[in-house]
Amino acid sequence: MKIISCVKAVPDPSSRLIINESKNWIKDSDLTFVASEADNYALEEALRLKEKHTGEVIVISMGGEEAARVLRAGLAMGADRAIHLLDPKFKGSDEFTVAAAIAKAIAKDGGADLVLAGVQSDDLGTGMTGTMIAEFLGVPHASVVVGVESDGKSLKVRRELEGGINETVELPMPALLTIQFGINQPRYASLKGIMAAKKKEFKVWSASDLGLADNEIGRDGAMYEVREVLVPERKSKVEILTGTPEEASIKLVEKLRKEAKVL
């Protein structure tokens, strides 16, 4: 089974995020980047499927040095090879252009039996890219997946719906799944894995390698323009209780009893 696992580099969740000067993204020059959390669950699921069915796992990412870094981390976890979509022209991509380029790269690599992606990224968090790749590839998909079984030809997957309801669906392969947080416990890279990663195949493809024209990629190809990134105004009138932990706690209990009258 050939499985391609998509991964996005995002700022480490503990980073302090500051809006950049042009107010269209965050200042990302000094940040540490890691794989978006849901993508780690997707890669772990890919590795488990390979262990069961044999085959190979390929990690793919678009971006600069930060993408190379998360790809190397994926190889260290156990992926067999990596594809890095690297081109200054990719800058300013949106979900649509990223999905189009990844779909092109998957096709160039000879297609896949299964493509996995995290349900949503930790930065934009809109949960669009994976499902868009499925449409570009013309394959069926299932989103918000919490369990995967395969007989090598088709998939039986459990999807998580709202209100704690799960549904089991069946779909033929090739297919794409977006993987929900918590489906498994992602492994850590072992020292051996980290050493082995250095010898694994690492392809770098540019826009022209993928046969993508300038108006299909980056800012020009994007479907929307970013006007501004801002910290939203607080609508609520939260009352912050100050002082030492003791003082704040006493004030809080007073408020809950006498003002809110909920105790």
Next chain:
Amino acid sequence: MIFVVAEQKDNKLKPITSELLVFAQRMSRDFGEPITAVVLGSSVTALADELKTKKIDRVIMADHESLRDYSPDAYVEILKAIIGQEKPFAVLIGHTTQGMDFAPRLAVGLRRPLIAGCVEYENQAGKLILTRQIFNAKMNMRTSPKGEAPYLATASPGAFPGDEVEVGGNAEVVSFSVQTAAASRRKVLERLEAEKGKADLTAAPIIVSGGRGLKQKENFNIIFELAEAVGGSVGASRPVVDAEWLPREYQIGSSGQTVSPRLYFAIGISGAIQHLVGMQTSRCIVAINKDAEAPIFKVAHYGIVDDLFKVVPVLTKIFKDLRQAS
């Protein structure tokens, strides 16, 4: 024209549909565009009749046996055909599990923009600006879709007040003739309701919830102790359940339980939108978090910005003392 794609399950309109109608009604006033609700399903005349009582201009109903169960293939095929025929200005869809299952495919199929997870919109000199949340609702991004309409948008649950939907219309209902929708490649085999188990929080008057800020499973004891002292039940945010500190049944939020207690404590919970939609209607919300910028403070009534490991034990002691005194 503004399209609202109604979301229904088992032939009942989901609450997000009212929120989308409010979004559309506001947008309609600002852009002078009429509203059409689109409903897909099998035997959905009653839903069309319900929709036409809202202040909208038209209902398009695609009623066919093959649409009984939701499937992305059928939804994409039929919506593509209706949108191609009607050429709306905007297409509003719920930012729900179902909406986000088909909207990205529809956008790619139409080669048109999709702005997902919208919480606001503006009319800037006739141009549509859509605002969505990024970085787990810590920041907003204002975007303008490029090129020709239609523009697709999904609305975050809870962003538009569904109870403010204006009624009093008598919209015309038009049938969209469905020959046979493409056979769905994805087939539903079974559907399982979650076990309510011992942690049914929907009726709890007081809930004490802990999040990732607790750092590890063992630390959750302080949440249980506070809950006991205040006479409440314990809840959790998604990361806690994903890390297996607590079973799934404790989870509050869009993929867990939706609660509305008299008093809700959010401790070490940053307040991702998925959590907020599950608890924001609580009567009184207390947030304890050391990050003053955490979005949970946007919905909280009272807040303490400090280390939860210092505050929670003190609070527990106060509640215990109060109990003994009374």
